Amino acid sequence: MSAEPHYTLYHPRWYRRRVSVWWWLQKRSYTGFVLRELTSIFVAFFAVVYLWQLRALTQGPEAYEQFLARLATPLFLALDTVAFLFVLFHAITWFNLTPKAMVVRWRGKRVPDWLILGLNYAAWLVLSGAVAFVLLRE
Amino acid sequence: MERITPLLWLLFSAGGTVAALLFPVHFFLTGLAFPLGWLEAPSYEFLHRLLTHPLTRLYLFSLISLPLFHWAHRFRYTLYDGLQLKHLTVLIAVLCYGAALAGTAMAAYLLWGIS
Numbered sequence: 330m331s332a333e334p335h336y337t338l339y340h341p342r343w344y345r346r347r348v349s350v351w352w353w354l355q356k357r358s359y360t361g362f363v364l365r366e367l368t369s370i371f372v373a374f375f376a377v378v379y380l381w382q383l384r385a386l387t388q389g390p391e392a393y394e395q396f397l398a399r400l401a402t403p404l405f406l407a408l409d410t411v412a413f414l415f416v417l418f419h420a421i422t423w424f425n426l427t428p429k430a431m432v433v434r435w436r437g438k439r440v441p442d443w444l445i446l447g448l449n450y451a452a453w454l455v456l457s458g459a460v461a462f463v464l465l466r467e
Numbered sequence: 468m469e470r471i472t473p474l475l476w477l478l479f480s481a482g483g484t485v486a487a488l489l490f491p492v493h494f495f496l497t498g499l500a501f502p503l504g505w506l507e508a509p510s511y512e513f514l515h516r517l518l519t520h521p522l523t524r525l526y527l528f529s530l531i532s533l534p535l536f537h538w539a540h541r542f543r544y545t546l547y548d549g550l551q552l553k554h555l556t557v558l559i560a561v562l563c564y565g566a567a568l569a570g571t572a573m574a575a576y577l578l579w580g581i582s
Binding site for chain 1: 482483484486487488489490491492493494495496497498499501502503506507508509510511512513514515517518527530531532534535537538541542544545548549550551570573574577578580581
């Protein structure tokens, strides 16, 4: 990445224009791609929130109350809203990719995309219901 | 690096699936519905009792660790492509997977210590 062009003995370096760091704003599909890639940050953010909650639970009731109070501050509510939307975007793009990434055969025939998609979304629904059921059972 | 690439990709893919299936509901409840008072947050006693079950611990361990590896793998390439940092390959890989390992170790430590 030196500013000076670098020449070798045998042939000159080809001239290449440097691509802007904002290349992905020029086209919608590129923007979608980069937004999808950025979902990973919010996935990690949520893993950290859960680690934080776990730590509070090991420390006792007051730490847990503090954790709950902190999540109710405007900063965290704003952050969590954005993060939730990104996590949803991750889930939807992830499910929609599965039929392309995973070709399943059943009795010599390729399982149609809509079936794999449908199973994904069904599993999503069932698991979400199960988690909500357990957490709200009290 | 080349030799463990399939393993890293497997973790990326497993973590992506876990995050896709389970993060929206957890996030909706913990991050929005409970703090905004739409639904009542579970009490300390209830969650603590839940955590004494080995299955809950295994669940939480996977729920935290796998998506962290998903992040590490994807974010690595985000940095390469988005910020054009190809020349820092090794440093970025060490930082990303290192952070995921640290989070995994912390989850294991916390879950192990619950009495």
